[in-house]
Amino acid sequence: MARSKVQVASALQREDEYLFGWDPMPGIVSVWAQRDGQAVIWQRINGRIVNHTEQYRPWVLATSLRDLAHLGDALQPVNERKPGKVLVRYHKLKGPEKSYSYLVFARDLPTLEQAILNGAITRLKKPLNSLMEIGDDYYRVGVVEQYLMGTGRVYFRGMNYQDLHRLQFDLETTALDPHRGRIFMVAIRDNQGFELVLDAPEPDDEAVLISRLCSIIQERDPDIIENHNLFGFDLPFLEHRAMAHGISLEIGRRGGSMVLESYPETLAVGPDARKRTRYSVAGRELIDTLDAVRRHDYVVRDMPSYGLKDVARYFGIASPERVYIEGAEIFETYRSQPALVRQYALDDVTEVDGLSRRLLGAPFALAGMAPRRYERLASAGPAMGILEPILVRSYLRAGAALPYQAAKQSAEDGLHEGGAVHLFAEGVAEHVVKADVASLYPSLMRTFQIGPACDRLGVLLSILGRLTDLRLTHKAAAQTISDLSGEANPHIATQAAMKILINAAYGYMGAGSMALFADGQAAGEVTRRGRTILTQVLDSLRQRGMALIEADTDGVYFAVPPDWTVEQERKLVSEIGAQLPVGIRLEYEGRYRAMLSHEVKNYALLTYDGGLIVHGVALRSSRAEPFGERFLRKALKCALLGDIQGVADAYQETVQMLRQRQFTASDLATRVRLSKTPEAYRLTRATHQEQAYEALLNAGRTHWYPGERIRFYKARNKTVVWLPDETEEAPVSDDWRERVRTGRSSQTPTNLPQHAEVAKRRDYDVEHYLHVLVTSYAARLRKAFEPADFEQLFRIDAQPGLFDEPIENIQPRWIRCSQDL
DNA sequence: AACGGACGGGG
DNA sequence: GTGTACGTCCGTT
Numbered sequence: 001m002a003r004s005k006v007q008v009a010s011a012l013q014r015e016d017e018y019l020f021g022w023d024p025m026p027g028i029v030s031v032w033a034q035r036d037g038q039a040v041i042w043q044r045i046n047g048r049i050v051n052h053t054e055q056y057r058p059w060v061l062a063t064s065l066r067d068l069a070h071l072g073d074a075l076q077p078v079n080e081r082k083p084g085k086v087l088v089r090y091h092k093l094k095g096p097e098k099s100y101s102y103l104v105f106a107r108d109l110p111t112l113e114q115a116i117l118n119g120a121i122t123r124l125k126k127p128l129n130s131l132m133e134i135g136d137d138y139y140r141v142g143v144v145e146q147y148l149m150g151t152g153r154v155y156f157r158g159m160n161y162q163d164l165h166r167l168q169f170d171l172e173t174t175a176l177d178p179h180r181g182r183i184f185m186v187a188i189r190d191n192q193g194f195e196l197v198l199d200a201p202e203p204d205d206e207a208v209l210i211s212r213l214c215s216i217i218q219e220r221d222p223d224i225i226e227n228h229n230l231f232g233f234d235l236p237f238l239e240h241r242a243m244a245h246g247i248s249l250e251i252g253r254r255g256g257s258m259v260l261e262s263y264p265e266t267l268a269v270g271p272d273a274r275k276r277t278r279y280s281v282a283g284r285e286l287i288d289t290l291d292a293v294r295r296h297d298y299v300v301r302d303m304p305s306y307g308l309k310d311v312a313r314y315f316g317i318a319s320p321e322r323v324y325i326e327g328a329e330i331f332e333t334y335r336s337q338p339a340l341v342r343q344y345a346l347d348d349v350t351e352v353d354g355l356s357r358r359l360l361g362a363p364f365a366l367a368g369m370a371p372r373r374y375e376r377l378a379s380a381g382p383a384m385g386i387l388e389p390i391l392v393r394s395y396l397r398a399g400a401a402l403p404y405q406a407a408k409q410s411a412e413d414g415l416h417e418g419g420a421v422h423l424f425a426e427g428v429a430e431h432v433v434k435a436d437v438a439s440l441y442p443s444l445m446r447t448f449q450i451g452p453a454c455d456r457l458g459v460l461l462s463i464l465g466r467l468t469d470l471r472l473t474h475k476a477a478a479q480t481i482s483d484l485s486g487e488a489n490p491h492i493a494t495q496a497a498m499k500i501l502i503n504a505a506y507g508y509m510g511a512g513s514m515a516l517f518a519d520g521q522a523a524g525e526v527t528r529r530g531r532t533i534l535t536q537v538l539d540s541l542r543q544r545g546m547a548l549i550e551a552d553t554d555g556v557y558f559a560v561p562p563d564w565t566v567e568q569e570r571k572l573v574s575e576i577g578a579q580l581p582v583g584i585r586l587e588y589e590g591r592y593r594a595m596l597s598h599e600v601k602n603y604a605l606l607t608y609d610g611g612l613i614v615h616g617v618a619l620r621s622s623r624a625e626p627f628g629e630r631f632l633r634k635a636l637k638c639a640l641l642g643d644i645q646g647v648a649d650a651y652q653e654t655v656q657m658l659r660q661r662q663f664t665a666s667d668l669a670t671r672v673r674l675s676k677t678p679e680a681y682r683l684t685r686a687t688h689q690e691q692a693y694e695a696l697l698n699a700g701r702t703h704w705y706p707g708e709r710i711r712f713y714k715a716r717n718k719t720v721v722w723l724p725d726e727t728e729e730a731p732v733s734d735d736w737r738e739r740v741r742t743g744r745s746s747q748t749p750t751n752l753p754q755h756a757e758v759a760k761r762r763d764y765d766v767e768h769y770l771h772v773l774v775t776s777y778a779a780r781l782r783k784a785f786e787p788a789d790f791e792q793l794f795r796i797d798a799q800p801g802l803f804d805e806p807i808e809n810i811q812p813r814w815i816r817c818s819q820d821l
Numbered sequence: 822a823a824c825g826g827a828c829g830g831g832g
Numbered sequence: 833g834t835g836t837a838c839g840t841c842c843g844t845t
Contacts, residue, residue: 035833142833173832181832233831263833278834290830298837306830327832381836507837514835601839616839624841672842690843725832 015466018394018459020369022152027159029223031373032256032282033143035109040256042283044163044223051255051283056147058112059105060131061139063404065090067119068104075115088115095401095456100139103396109143139402139516141389148371149393155367155374160490164364166191166287166356167222168349169213171234172341174331176725178240179705182206184331186213187345190220191353197342199334207245210238217251223284224374225251226356227349228308230288235260235279253283285375289352292359292378299503302613308351317354322347328725328755361493362500369497382504383511387460390501391517394459402516403454419553420531422538423600426783427813428640429549429559432592432605435573436555437533438585441506442468444529447583452509452519460517464505471498530554533584540576547817549597557595557603561817566591594640597815598783606640619780627654627667627769628777639784644810648793651778658769661762668764669711669723674704695722699753714765724755784812 026043033039037058042051062068068075074087088111091103106112113131120134121127131138141149148154156164167190175181183206185199196216200209217225227234239262242249252258260281279286293311297303303314312318323344325333334341363378370377370386371393380386395402437443442464444450451461471494478491508515510523530553538551547559560569570588577586596604602616612633619636631654638646657663672692676684681693695712696704699722704710711723778794785793789810 171832176830176832184832227831229830232829237831261833280833288830294829294836301839308831330832379836383837384835 012466015462017152017397018390018463019466021148021154021371021393022397024157025151025153026157028153028155028157029159029164029374030253030283030285031144031147031155033147035143037108039144039147040282042223042253042255044159044165047163049221049223049253051253053255055107056150057105057107058109058143059103059146059150060112060116061100061402062090062102062104062116063098063100063137065102065104067116067123067134067137070119070122071115087111091399093395093399093401095403099401099404101401136404141392142372144373145371145389149389149396152393152397154369154371156364157368161357161361161364161493162191162486164191164224165220165222166224166226166353167194167217167220168226168352168356169217169234170227170345170348170352171237172330172334172345173237176233176327177705177708178237178244180708181331183209183237183241184334185209185341185345187342187349188213188216188220189346189349189353190222192220194220195346197345199338199342201338206241207247210242210245210247210249213238214247214249214251221253224287225284226287226289226352226360228289228293228311228352228355230286230290231277231279232288232290235262235286236277239279251284252281256282258282280375285373285378287356287360287375287378289355289359292355292363295362295500296359299499308348308355311355312351315355315358317351317358319347319350322351332756361489362496365490365494365497366500369501382500383508384515387501387504387508388516390463391455391459394463395457398457400457403456418527420534420551421553421600422548422551423597424548424550425815426597426599427815428642428784429547429595429597429815430593431560431562431564432549432557432595433560433569433573434555434557434589434592435537435576435586436589437537437580438587439502440530440533440554440584441526442502443584444526444533445505445509447581448525448529450522450525450529452517452522454519455517460505460508464502467498467502471495471502474498533580536580537576537586540579544572545818546572547815549595549815550600550603552601555589557597559595559815559817594642596636596640596781596784598780604636604640606637610637612637612640625668625670625769625772627658627663628773630654631773632777632780635778635781639781639812642812644793644812645807647781648807651773651794654773655770658766658773661764661766663762663764664759665713665721665723665761665764666711666759668769669713671709671711674708674710678702678704691720695720698722699724714768715761716763716765718765721758721761722753723758724753785810786813 025041027045028041029044029049030042031039033056035058037055038053039056040051040053042049065075068088068090071087073082073084076082076086076089078089078091080089088104088106090105093101093103095101104112104116106115116131116134116138117128124134128134131140167188169186169188171183172185172187173181173183182203183200185197186209187197189195198209198212200206238249239260249260250258251260260279262277262279264277289308290306293303293306297306304310309318309324312322323340325341325344330341330344360378363374366377366386367374370390372380372386372389377386392402445461446464446468449461451458455461474491474495478488478495481488481491506523506526508517509519509526511518534551534554534556537556538548541548541556541558549557549559551557560572569591573586573588580586591608592605593608594606596619598604599616599618602618604615604619605613607613614633614636631650634650635647638644638650674692676693681690685693692710692712696710698719701722709725711725712720713723715721774794781794782790789805792804793810
C-alpha cells in the first residue's frame with residue numbers, strides 16, 4: 001500500500017531528527033560541560049561571541065535499577081512528584097527485557113556515579129572505583145555528548161565555514177625533541193587578516209615568547225586553533241617548554257577555565273591500543289589538520305606523504321613563492337637569515353589555513369549532524385566515533401532502549417570472509433583499464449536492506465537511505481552552482497561528510513564487540529553478496545576476451561586490445577554494469593598506458609601523461625636510500641614503456657655514479673627510529689651491535705631518547721657514520737628550577753658534528769651500496785622480465801656474458817588479451 | 822620468509 | 833575525562 005504524503009513527510013522529519021538533531025539553537029561554536037552538571041555554551045551570533053551557562057542533567061544508561069534500589073525514595077521516576085529529597089531519577093525506555101532500558105540521571109555526575117557504585121559494591125562484594133569496573137551493565141558517553149544528545153542541539157547551526165574565527169600557530173624549534181631543543185620562533189595568523197612572527201634568538205628569550213603567544217591567543221579570541229600535527233608536536237612541545245619555565249598555558253576562553261588541559265588518551269581497544277596525549281581547552285576547538293589529511297587519504301588512498309609541504313602541493317595550495325627549508329637546517333638558517341625563516345614559518349601557517357579550508361569542511365558539516373564536539377568529530381573514527389553517537393541519540397529521542405549483548409555475541413560469531421582478492425597475471429600490460437563498483441558495501445546494504453538485527457527501529461538503514469539521497473542532492477547542487485563564488489562549498493563539504501557516514505555503515509556492523517549495534521552475520525551477508533557481484537563482473541570481462549590482471553573486493557584491472565578508444569572502454573564497462581542488480585553501479589575509474597603487475601595489491605602504473613604510480617610494499621624500498629629510490633623510479637618508467645635499453649642505462653648510470661663517488665652521504669643515508677635508551681643499548685651491545693646506536697656512539701653522542709629518528713650511512717672503513725639532522729646549540733635545560741639553582745642559562749657547548757658538514761661527505765662504502773642497489777632495488781623489477789634477461793640486465797660487473805642476448809631482443813613479460821577483437 | 826610490534830608527523 | 837584502521841617498515845626468529 002502506498003504511504004500517504006503526510007506519512008512520508010513525518011517519516012522524513014523523523015529521519016532528519018535522527019540525522020541532524022532537533023533543537024534550533026544557532027551558532028554554537030563550543031561547549032564545555034562538566035561533571036557538576038554545568039555546561040558553558042559559546043555562540044557566535046551576528047559575528048559576536050556570547051556565552052551562557054546552563055544546568056544539564058548528567059545521565060547514564062543502565063540495564064536495571066538494582067544498583068540504585070538502595071536509594072529508596074531518593075530514586076524516583078522522571079515525572080513523579082513526591083515529597084522528600086530525590087537524588088536520582090529514571091526514565092524507562094521501551095525495549096526487550098535485556099537491554100539498556102533505564103535512563104538514569106541526577107543533578108551532577110559524581111552523585112549519580114557514587115549512588116550506582118555504592119549499590120554495585122554491595123552487590124558484587126568488592127571495591128570499585130568507576131562504572132567501567134562494574135562491567136556491561138552501564139553505557140555512558142562523554143559529558144558534552146550527554147549534553148548534546150539530551151538537548152538535540154548540534155554545533156554550527158545556521159553557520160558557514162567562513163563564519164568561524166580560525167587561528168593558526170606554528171612553532172619553530174632547534175630540535176624535534178623538547179628535551180634536546182627549544183622554541184626559537186612562532187608564527188601566528190588568523191582568517192581575519194592577523195599575521196605575526198615572534199622570535200627568541202637566545203634561550204633566555206623563550207619564556208617571554210611563550211607568554212606572548214598565550215596573550216595573543218587571548219586577544220585575538222579565536223573559535224578554533226589549528227596546525228598540522230598540533231597534537232603530536234606543537235602542543236606537547238609547548239607544554240614541555242612551558243613547564244620547564246614554570247609558565248601555565250592560559251589560552252582558554254572567558255566564561256570557562258583558561259588553562260590548556262592535557263590527559264592521556266587511549267586510541268583503539270585491545271592489543272593494538274596506543275596512548276597519546278589529548279589536549280583540550282574551554283571555549284575553543286583544537287584542530288589538527290594531520291587528522292583531516294589521514295581521513296582524506298583513507299578514502300582516496302593516493303597521497304604519497306602526510307607532511308604539510310607535500311600535502312599542500314598535492315592539493316595545489318602551495319604558493320610558487322613559498323620558502324622551503326630542510327627541517328635540520330631551519331635553526332642554522334635562522335642564525336644567518338632570520339627574515340627568510342620568518343617567511344618560511346608564515347608560509348607554513350598560511351598553508352595550514354589552506355588545508356583547513358580544503359579539508360575541514362566535512363568535519364564542520366558532521367558537527368552539524370552528530371552530537372559531539374567539532375574537535376572530536378575532526379579526528380574521530382567514523383563508525384564508533386560518529387555513527388554510533390547518532391544512533392544512540394536517535395534511540396533516546398524515540399524513547400527506545402539500546403540493545404545489549406545480542407550485538408556483542410553476533411559480532412564475534414559472524415567471523416566472516418572479507419572481499420575477494422585475485423591475481424590473474426604477472427608482468428607488464430599495456431592499455432589497462434580500472435573499473436570498480438561504486439560504494440559497493442553501502443549499496444548492497446541499501447539494495448538488499450541488510451542491517452543489524454538488533455537495530456529494532458531500523459535507524460541505520462533509514463539514515464543510510466536518507467544520507468544517500470541527500471548526498472546526491474548536494475552533489476547535484478554543487479555542480480550547478482558556479483564554483484567561483486564559493487557558494488558550492490557548503491554542498492561539497494556536506495556531501496563529503498555524508499560520504500564519510502555512508503562508508504562507515506558497513507564497517508560499523510562488522511566492528512568488534514565494542515559497537516552497540518554490531519552484527520557480524522549481517523556484515524558477512526554483505527561481503528558474501530559483494531563477492532558474487534565481483535565474480536559476475538570478472539566472468540563478463542573474461543567472456544569478452546579481456547586480459548584480467550588483478551581484482552580486489554570491488555575493483556578490477558584488466559587490459560583491453562591495443563587499438564581500443566576510451567569510448568570503447570567506457571561502453572564495455574557500462575554494458576557489464578547494466579547486467580548487475582539494480583542499485584549496484586559499475587564505474588569506469590580510469591585508464592593507464594601500462595601496468596607492472598608484481599603481486600596482489602603490488603603494482604606500478606604509468607598514466608597516459610607519463611606519471612608513475614607505485615602501489616604496495618613489494619615495489620617500494622624499505623630502506624629508502626634516496627639514490628636507490630631515484631634509480632627505481634627511472635627504471636620502472638622505462639620498463640613500463642618497454643624501453644629495455646633505458647632500464648639498462650639507468651642501472652649502469654647508478655653503478656657508475658656510485659663507483660665514481662658522485663653521490664653524497666645524504667643520498668645514501670638510511671633513516672631509523674631509536675627504540676632503546678642508552679642504558680638499554682649498553683646492556684645488549686656486547687652480544688648484539690646495532691648500526692644506528694653505533695653511529696651515534698662513533699660520533700661521540702652518548703645521550704639520546706627513544707623515539708628519536710636518526711640518519712646514518714656506511715663509510716669506506718666499514719664504520720657507520722651519523723648524519724645529524726639538527727645543528728647543535730648549547731643544549732637546553734629541562735628544568736627551570738635547576739637553572740635558577742645553578743645560575744646558568746645554558747651548559748657548555750659540545751663538540752658534536754654539524755649537519756652541513758657531514759651531509760656532503762663522499763667517503764661511503766661503494767661495494768656495500770652496489771650490493772644494496774641490486775638486492776634491494778633492481779630486485780623489484782624481477783617480475784617484469786624472464787629470469788635469464790633479469791640476470792643479464794642487472795650484473796654488478798657489467799662484463800658481457802657468453803650467452804648474452806642482444807639488448808634489443810629483450811622484451812618484458814607481456815600480459816595481453818587472449819584474442820584480437 | 823614469516824612473524825609480531827610500532828609507526829605515520831613535527832624542527 | 834577515552835575508544836580508527838590500515839599499509840608500511842623494522843627487528844626478530
